[in-house]
Amino acid sequence: MVGGAVGVAESYGDAASRELAEELGVQGRPRFVLKFLCAGAISPYWLGLHEVVVTEPVRPDPSEIAWYGWLTEPELTEFVRREAFVPDAREAFTRYRALSRTTRSRP
Template sequence: MGERVERVDEHDEVLAVVGRDDAVRHRWLHRIATVVCRDTAGRYLVHRRPDGAARFPGGYNWMLGGAVEPGESYEEAAARELAEELGVRAHPRFLLKFRCAGAISPYWLGLHETVVSGPLTPDPGEIAWHDWMTGDALAELVYHEEFVPDARAAFHRYLVTRYLVTVRGERPHHA
């Protein structure tokens, strides 16, 4: 059956455990955990997916991540994905969750953030190129046609959340 995920409903409540390929093919909601990495200077890690990647080949992204495994929390999945894709052990901080329409299939996206100060060991199966960018440079790249569309949607939600927390002192909510 391949990779397994929890099929969830409109309220992110578990309905069943299914194959991820089935979830995508039938457009069933499932869970994805992502991590935004910043360095100690506040820059964002941006990467390009390998040309041979199954999903979004050659696409630029500012998030690392993947499917939440059955029984796993968004936070656990984010930490696991960060270790697998970047070789970084950390406990990313949960920022927000929203229902993403998805370019391939709809899903609930849990967005996390962490500061990375040590060396990176990118998995070449997931990351073909990477660099640190300022917020302004990232904001320009987001509109490049090769930027992963789902990552663009998450970027807009992230900006709103950072504004609410930083400027207005509000806590983020789940959309």
């Protein structure tokens, strides 16, 4: 789960593409999944969630990414449950999983 902020005059999609490149070193055009008003630790903000199928090697930036790995959805669910995640990421993942599987992309 890659995250970041949307820049001034930047679209959610452009921000998602930029963060994907900055954090994982891959190019791609993430598909918009959902947007919701997140409570946030300081104040509410809109959170946009995107997904992308990555077909090239991942080159994580160690200054941006603490750990990465390929997990199945059940493994990721357990990982999010037991590891330290910010509440906003947990909420985004919960909402993502709640979507009908027919509306989500398939690799």
